[in-house]
Amino acid sequence: MSTPTLSAAGLRKHYGRVTAIDDADFEVLPGEVLAVVGDNGAGKTSLIKALSGALIPDAGEIRVDGEPVRFRGPLDARRCGIETVYQDLALAPAQDIATNMFLGREPRRPGVLGGVLRAVDRARMREQAQQVLDELGIKIKSITQPVETLSGGQRQGVAVARAAAFGSKAVIMDEPTAALGVAEASKVLELIDRIRERGLPVVLISHNMPQVFDIADRIHVHRLGRRVGLVSPRTHDMNEVVGLITGAKEAA
Incomplete structure (x- = not known):
């Protein structure tokens, strides 16, 4: 087995008497889609926050x-090539697509304009943003249109494209299809598949079990703050995974 791109061992996080992460392990391999599933309150969000730098665990180790x-913050995780697409997408609705894709990472124009005046190289931003959208097959009328004019699925596509453009190690997606219709959700799953084809692993947090079994290579089952199972959709059915989530079934 190849070395995991992103892994963790023995992660713990306590908030007073509340245990959010309880000796949790995690691993995602190069070029795979790993689904993270679990009931509400299972600790999935805390685990993902630790892996993305948004939460500092009390104990344990993370490896890239x-x-x-x-990680002392999300910027540290981003510097290591780990990008996260949150449910709120973190987009600026009034700004255009290219600007959103380069938020906080705007390239500067060459020479004195970029050095002294800190002028943004908008032509370069638009060119590179369009290139990423084309590679992922995301159809947008114009790279200069405001994000607020896009559909829900298109906005999700922009957020995913931004993560794919800057993520060199892993892309984490938190419920990327939760607020979408069937057709738009299907397009997001296609985007995830294209990212996998590029060799970039995807961590997919989802409650949608049919989608999980449709797209995931492996399934990480989280319960009571820790991983209770790591299974394959090829060897386990949906009822078995639900049993692990609820505690009705023990992992082999």
Whole structure:
């Protein structure tokens, strides 16, 4: 088995007497879609926050390509090539698509304009943004149109494209199809498949079991703050995974 791109061992996080993460383990392999499933309150969000730098665990270790790392914030995780698409998408509705894709990472124009005046290279932003959208097959009328003019599925596509453009190690997606219709959700799953084809692993947090079994290579089952199972859709059926989520079934 290849070295996990992103992994964790023995993660713990306590809030007073409440245990959010309880000796949790995690791993995602190169080029796979790993689904993280669990009931509400199982600790999935806390785990993902730790892996994306938004939460500092009390104990345990996180590794990127087998090397120990310590994230003191989301920027540290981004510097390591880990991008996260949250449910709120973190988009600026009034700004255009290219600007949203480069939020906080705007390239500067060459020479004195970029050095002294800090002028943004908008032509470069639009060119590179359009290239990523084309590679992922995201159809947008114009790269300069405001995000607020896009449909829900298109907005999700922009957020996913931003993560794919800057994520060099892993892309984490938190319920990316939760607020979408059937057709738009299907397009998002196609985007996830295209990212996997590029060799970039995807961590998919989802409650939608049919989608999980449709797209995931492996399924990480989280319960009571820890991983209670790591199974394959090829060897386990949906009822078995639901049993692990609820505690009605023990992992082999």
